[in-house]
Amino acid sequence: xxxxxxxxxxxxxxxxxxxxxSMEELIREQVEDNxxxxxxxxxxxxxxxxxxxxxxxxxxxGKSLNxxxxxxxxxxxxxxxxxxATLVHDDLIDGSLLxxxxxxxxxxxxPSATVLxxxxxxxxxxxxxxxxxxxxxxxxxxxxxxxxxxxEVSQMFAIRCKPSIDEYYRRIYAKxxxxxxxxxxxxxxxxxxxxAIIQSLAKFGREIGMAFQIIDDxxxxxxxxxxxxxxxxxxxxxxxxxxxxxxxxxxxQTHPLVKKVLEFGCLKDENEIKSLIEAICDSSxxxxxxxxxxxxxxxxxxxxxxxxxxxxxxxxxxxxxxxxNRDR
Numbered sequence: 001x002x003x004x005x006x007x008x009x010x011x012x013x014x015x016x017x018x019x020x021x022s023m024e025e026l027i028r029e030q031v032e033d034n035x036x037x038x039x040x041x042x043x044x045x046x047x048x049x050x051x052x053x054x055x056x057x058x059x060x061x062g063k064s065l066n067x068x069x070x071x072x073x074x075x076x077x078x079x080x081x082x083x084x085a086t087l088v089h090d091d092l093i094d095g096s097l098l099x100x101x102x103x104x105x106x107x108x109x110x111p112s113a114t115v116l117x118x119x120x121x122x123x124x125x126x127x128x129x130x131x132x133x134x135x136x137x138x139x140x141x142x143x144x145x146x147x148x149x150x151x152e153v154s155q156m157f158a159i160r161c162k163p164s165i166d167e168y169y170r171r172i173y174a175k176x177x178x179x180x181x182x183x184x185x186x187x188x189x190x191x192x193x194x195x196a197i198i199q200s201l202a203k204f205g206r207e208i209g210m211a212f213q214i215i216d217d218x219x220x221x222x223x224x225x226x227x228x229x230x231x232x233x234x235x236x237x238x239x240x241x242x243x244x245x246x247x248x249x250x251x252x253q254t255h256p257l258v259k260k261v262l263e264f265g266c267l268k269d270e271n272e273i274k275s276l277i278e279a280i281c282d283s284s285x286x287x288x289x290x291x292x293x294x295x296x297x298x299x300x301x302x303x304x305x306x307x308x309x310x311x312x313x314x315x316x317x318x319x320x321x322x323x324x325n326r327d328r
Contacts, residue, residue: 012319
């Protein structure tokens with residue numbers, strides 16, 4: 001597959017642009033008749049950028065399956081609000097002052113106000129999910145939220161700088177892929193599709209979500225820090241051994257810095273940290289990580305063939321392929 005140019009990828013985002021606007025209007029309605037500071041916070045969060053990949057998946061799947069339009073838009077709004085709420089809490093937990101180069105909410109508000117705003121967004125997302133009038137959707141939504149929060153708690157208590165590929169995959173499923181999985185399968189539930197199709201959609205979302213996070217983790221090493229809004233190698237600095245580092249640690253066990261991490265734990269010296277990051281970037285670990293992401297994408301696209309071949313399905317395929325080329 002390789003990192004090829006996907007010339008038609010913008011078609012997907014342009015195609016759903018009116019739908020995303022409708023979704024955002026619905027999201028903004030959730031703060032009406034509430035404290036005005038919540039509207040200010042939501043406006044800050046919605047204007048901070050992002051392509052709305054998750055709701056775009058929900059909308060394209062819904063259109064492909066001729067699902068009820070308003071219910072699909074409502075679910076897309078619930079998914080985007082859930083995602084936004086997790087970012088609010090993540091930024092606070094990580095002490096991040098920037099996201100995509102823009103100030104985070106916690107950089108401007110107190111921790112208490114930030115936590116409560118995140119809670120409000122979680123509650124608003126649940127309210128929207130309930131408005132799809134589907135018990136199955138509510139079960140899926142609550143399961144996804146539990147998975148995300150449990151993943152964050154597990155990461156918080158995990159031993160730092162300890163390579164474990166199985167633990168890495170569990171973490172990125174909980175952190176990212178679980179919501180991609182829900183984004184795709186929820187539209188199948190709304191369309192009342194056959195359970196086998198819903199399972200295939202879940203697999204599509206899960207595989208693409210895994211690839212999405214792996215690419216994020218690669219960009220943490222070779223991306224533009226100005227675009228990322230954080231230093232290069234930020235994950236490693238926090239003691240998180242993402243896929244490129246996992247491969248490097250496995251392939252270069254005699255490297256002096258690898259031996260030091262494995263024996264004594266996280267590096268403390270800034271020069272050693274920079275040297276390790278540079279060594280990872282200069283190794284085959286980056287290309288190996290891209291190859292793993294590409295394999296996840298292949299499996300996701302294969303799962304997508306369970307739904308009818310439509311223009312929207314082709315857009316979903318191109319959206320998936322575009323992940324290996326993207327930056328943040």
